[in-house]
Amino acid sequence: MEEFVIFIEGNVDHPLTIDPSVWIFDERKVDLTTYFTEERIVEDKDEAYTKAISAQWDKEIIEGSAPPNPNSNDNKIQYNKEELTTGSFGMPLAPFLQNVKPNQEVREVLVEQEGGTIQTIPLSEAMEMVAGFSKEGKPLIETGPIHLYYGDGRNTEEPIIQVRKLVLK
Numbered sequence: 001m002e003e004f005v006i007f008i009e010g011n012v013d014h015p016l017t018i019d020p021s022v023w024i025f026d027e028r029k030v031d032l033t034t035y036f037t038e039e040r041i042v043e044d045k046d047e048a049y050t051k052a053i054s055a056q057w058d059k060e061i062i063e064g065s066a067p068p069n070p071n072s073n074d075n076k077i078q079y080n081k082e083e084l085t086t087g088s089f090g091m092p093l094a095p096f097l098q099n100v101k102p103n104q105e106v107r108e109v110l111v112e113q114e115g116g117t118i119q120t121i122p123l124s125e126a127m128e129m130v131a132g133f134s135k136e137g138k139p140l141i142e143t144g145p146i147h148l149y150y151g152d153g154r155n156t157e158e159p160i161i162q163v164r165k166l167v168l169k
Contacts, residue, residue, distance in 0.1 A: 004145045006131075010110070010168035013101035020133035020145050023091045024084055032088040032132055036153030085137040090130040090149060097127055097168070106168045111148060114162035123168065125150065132159060 009015040023029055097109070102123070109126040111119045121129070128151025133140060140147060140161075147159035 004139070004141075006145055006163060007165045008096060008100050008168070009165065011103040011106050012168050013103070014099065016096060016100055018096065020091070020131065021139055023133050024089065026091065028095065029089045029091055030130060032090045032130070032135075032149070032156075035090065035130065036149070036156055087134065088132070088136055089134040090132040090147075093129040093131050093148070094127045097123070097166075100168065102168045108169050110167040110169055111160055111163055112165040112167065113160065114164055119160060126166075128152070131163075 004021060005017050005019050007015065007017055107123055109121045109123055111121060113119070130149045130151065132147035132149060133144070139145075143161040144163075146163045147161050148163055149155060149159050
């Protein structure tokens with residue numbers, strides 16, 4: 001059986017080996033059926049944090065705070081099973097490219113595909129890409145482990161398939 005992982009390596013401080021099959025439970029995943037057609041609002045992280053804290057503060061002032069429940073670990077993540085088993089999902093690539101800590105001189109990403117095909121993408125463009133890992137509720141067994149989509153959606157009909165490795169140069 002073939003490995004179902006991808007590698008991110010090259011001129012980086014921390015190379016990564018990623019199993020895309022676990023992304024189905026990641027809160028950062030995006031719905032590929034709507035991601036490229038809906039208007040996305042880029043929000044400042046500090047501003048989003050401030051809004052969330054303000055909303056929590058307002059709630060506690062109005063309703064009062066609830067004491068911690070000793071019988072709960074506060075893991076309240078819920079999933080829609082039907083959505084997970086029928087949806088097509090992707091994961092923004094930027095957090096992974098940032099986590100490998102690319103060296104200052106890195107300007108491009110070499111995308112290595114099954115069979116040895118290599119495509120070169122500027123790092124700035126790779127930071128906007130989405131890695132598709134699920135189509136209609138199924139992992140990309142035949143053409144995966146991931147498909148790469150440009151951030152502007154120009155290759156939604158013909159993504160970069162059979163991606164095995166990303167090498168930062």
